[in-house]
């Protein structure tokens with residue numbers, strides 16, 4: 150269980166940059182597509198005043214509950230919806246909303262998901278190999294790790310997380326699972342370590358655990374993270390008012406490249422003005438205080454022209 154004090158301790162990444170670049174003003178409608186623990190939502194709500202509207206989405210109902218508690222006393226109208234940002238159209242239609250002024254997506258997992266062993270995201274805390282952010286999903290990491298062929302596994306590790314040791318790792322996983330299903334995060338982490346000739350990832354000098362990329366790649370597959378991001382980027386222009394802003398915080402190069410290419414394409418089509426020539430990253434002070442910010446890359450684009458449906 151995550152206590153409320155723990156959720157209060159959560160610090161959103163790039164808080165100043167998000168507020169400045171999204172430049173939310175009173176009375177606007179903002180979609181926080183990944184409300185998480187409500188950190189960014191709280192900051193954005195402060196700028197919306199009593200006439201604004203904050204819509205928060207999350208696939209994880211437990212995070213939504215935490216966000217609900219944190220956002221209970223803010224001034225604007227708040228609607229928190231359980232759902233995937235790839236289903237933005239359906240979710241907004243439940244509120245009879247067709248256009249918004251700002252969309253923010255802070256991608257990936259939250260600290261609550263990572264820290265709780267029973268969610269199966271962590272190679273440090275043992276738990277069932279689950280990794281579903283959304284409990285409605287039917288396929289878990291255990292299903293995929295025990296089902297994929299060796300080359301499929303290797304491709305997922307390479308393409309999702311650029312794990313250069315993907316072949317060695319997938320070979321070892323396939324060897325171990327012949328003896329029985331791989332069911333826990335600890336077993337998977339140990340298999341990855343052994344494929345690299347390391348006995349225990351936690352005791353290594355390097356700060357990065359050898360299983361980091363493997364876990365990231367499998368989590369991305371379980372939760373269809375890249376396809377969901379591509380869908381959000383595809384549909385976003387249709388929901389943004391003229392001069393509306395979309396901001397995406399990515400945490401690794403695969404995600405960031407998807408955002409960069411989408412914004413570049415829309416700029417060419419005169420749908421967006423790109424407000425960030427290069428991705429905005431955290432300053433040294435934030436990097437020291439909030440380690441999660443070290444890999445954050447924030448890009449923002451502004452909707453141009455008339456409000457034309459591109460769906």
Ligand SMILES: C[S@@+](CC[C@H](N)C(=O)[O-])C[C@H]1O[C@@H](n2cnc3c(N)ncnc32)[C@H](O)[C@@H]1O
Pocket residue numbers: 159160161162182183184185186187188189190206207208209212232233234235255256257258259260282377
């Ligand atoms: C990094 S956290 C967001 C933290 C949040 N910005 C804050 O300040 O507290 C990412 C959140 O996005 C959610 N999420 C991931 N993919 C999603 C998707 N496709 N649709 C909706 N929520 C998603 C996760 O469940 C998680 O709660």
